[in-house]
Amino acid sequence: MSIRVLKSSATKTHLRLPRCERAREREKMRLIVHNMLSCNIRGVVNKFPLRIEPEKVIVKEVDFNPDFLKHMIAKIDWKALVDGARSMGYPELPDHPPTTLESDESFLRKFHHSLLELNLEEGSLVCPETGRKFSVNKGIPNMLLHEDEV
Amino acid sequence: MKLKQLEGLLGDLEQFSNPKVELEQYPTGPHIASRMLFTAENSYGDITDKVVADFGCGCGTLSAAAALLDAASVIGFDIDPQSLETATLNAEELEVEIDFVQCDITKLELKGQIVNTVVMNPPFGTRKKGADMEFLSAAMKVASDAVYSLHKTSTREHIKRAALRDFNAKSAEVLCELRYDLPKLYKFHKRKEVDIAVDLWRFEPRQN
Numbered sequence: 001m002s003i004r005v006l007k008s009s010a011t012k013t014h015l016r017l018p019r020c021e022r023a024r025e026r027e028k029m030r031l032i033v034h035n036m037l038s039c040n041i042r043g044v045v046n047k048f049p050l051r052i053e054p055e056k057v058i059v060k061e062v063d064f065n066p067d068f069l070k071h072m073i074a075k076i077d078w079k080a081l082v083d084g085a086r087s088m089g090y091p092e093l094p095d096h097p098p099t100t101l102e103s104d105e106s107f108l109r110k111f112h113h114s115l116l117e118l119n120l121e122e123g124s125l126v127c128p129e130t131g132r133k134f135s136v137n138k139g140i141p142n143m144l145l146h147e148d149e150v
Numbered sequence: 151m152k153l154k155q156l157e158g159l160l161g162d163l164e165q166f167s168n169p170k171v172e173l174e175q176y177p178t179g180p181h182i183a184s185r186m187l188f189t190a191e192n193s194y195g196d197i198t199d200k201v202v203a204d205f206g207c208g209c210g211t212l213s214a215a216a217a218l219l220d221a222a223s224v225i226g227f228d229i230d231p232q233s234l235e236t237a238t239l240n241a242e243e244l245e246v247e248i249d250f251v252q253c254d255i256t257k258l259e260l261k262g263q264i265v266n267t268v269v270m271n272p273p274f275g276t277r278k279k280g281a282d283m284e285f286l287s288a289a290m291k292v293a294s295d296a297v298y299s300l301h302k303t304s305t306r307e308h309i310k311r312a313a314l315r316d317f318n319a320k321s322a323e324v325l326c327e328l329r330y331d332l333p334k335l336y337k338f339h340k341r342k343e344v345d346i347a348v349d350l351w352r353f354e355p356r357q358n
Contacts, residue, residue: 032201032223032264033249040259048261062247068199068222075263116223140234143253150257 001054001089028058028119028139031084035076035115037141039127039134041149049080050125050134052087058119069108072115073097085114156218157184163240165209166233173230174273174281178211178300182328186298186350187215187269189325194352196296197221200266205255205289210237210248212269217246225249225265227258256284260292268293271300283312290317290355297355303327303347313353321354 038048078097085093093114098104124133125141132149135142160180169175191197198220204213207226216224226248228234234250241248272285282301286309289297301309306324313319330348332339 028249029251030223030249033225033251036225036260036262036264037251038259038261040257047259065199065222072264077262138238140231140238140250140252143251143258144229145254145257 001057028060028121029136029141030116030119031081031088032072032115033141034084034120034125035080037125037134037143039129039132040143041127041130041132041145044127044129046129047127049077049084049128051128052084052120052123053126053133054088054120054123056120056122057088058121059113059117060119062116064109064112066105066108069111069115073111076115081114085118088118088120090114090118151218153184153188156188156215157181159218159244160184160211160215162243163209163211163214164236164243166236168232170230172277174277175208175230175233176271176332177209178271179331180211182271182300182330182348182350183211183215185326185328186300187212187219189350190267190269190296190298190352191219193325194296196267196298200295201225201264202267202269203227203265203289203292205268205270205285206272207237207250208233208271210240210250212271213237213248214240214244214246216267216269217241217248218244221267223247223249225251227251227253227255229254255288258288263294265292266295268297268299270298274302274305282309286313286353287317290319290353293353293355294357295354297351297353299351299353300328300330300348301351303349306349309349309351313351317353318356319353320356321352323352324349325352326350 082093093110121139123136126133157180160183165177166175199222201223202216202221204226207213207228213224213226268289273281275282310322313322328348330346332344
């Protein structure tokens with residue numbers, strides 16, 4: 001698995017790569033999306049979370065928004081996020097969020113990094129029950145089903 | 151950001167190069183897109199710092215508008231890989247973050263309460279009958295706060311009834327009536343341009 005780090009908007013305008021290169025830098029799937037996706041094959045019961053098999057991960061910095069992150073803590077499936085981050089090469093996120101958030105910036109930074117800065121560019125999302133792989137190409141997961149899965 | 155500025159930025163986006171008639175691929179013009187998202191944020195606070203999903207995002211016009219209005223996270227869903235490629239390039243040009251998922255909206259199973267707002271310009275159901283209702287049903291299952299959608303004015307009563315009775319809507323309101331000017335995109339279009347009356351709807355789902 002390869003991992004690359006990209007800096008955020010401050011440097012963007014100075015490092016203007018050719019358009020085709022830039023498009024590739026942009027493409028990604030982040031764990032905020034992974035936290036919503038489940039297997040939609042007919043009849044499957046154990047459909048979430050999808051296991052991540054990464055081939056290419058990019059770390060891309062985005063602006064830190066602590067208020068948004070605090071709102072998100074209750075809405076996220078925490079285990080899916082921790083496991084997803086770990087599978088993408090980031091094991092720092094604690095197994096449970098802390099009980100008091102107010103002064104814990106270091107935790108919020110790890111949460112921010114896991115949820116919004118780890119980008120799966122190439123790989124698969126695997127159904128926990130059937131093992132069916134949904135491929136991720138150029139950062140876009142393909143959740144389209146075959147005829148017999150509908 | 152001012153409305154005019156938003157409209158200007160959206161006007162620069164690339165649109166469908168080979169639109170697929172069976173998917174009812176029509177670009178959402180910058181005039182409608184900017185007003186739709188501007189209203190969603192200024193009147194209801196449904197965009198800035200929220201998680202916004204764009205169902206049937208096509209080339210990503212509504213997604214781009216949401217991102218430009220500082221949504222915390224924008225996710226565009228579409229079935230067509232070529233559109234998603236164009237949408238990715240558009241996001242790149244505007245230097246905004248948008249995640250994309252390729253899927254059939256009507257078969258999608260999204261878990262949890264992460265999405266606050268769904269915005270969409272769904273198919274009207276002229277090619278695949280009932281497509282507009284399928285999109286609305288899907289959106290109402292996913293959004294925790296609000297759904298903004300465009301539907302033909304001629305379907306107004308039908309939509310209102312279905313939303314309130316079948317799709318778990320607490321409220322269903324037409325925010326305004328717009329003229330959607332469709333350029334001659336497909337061979338079967340006889341007139342050079344045609345104006346369709348569409349309603350901009352806001353639906354609020356009941357809390358589960």
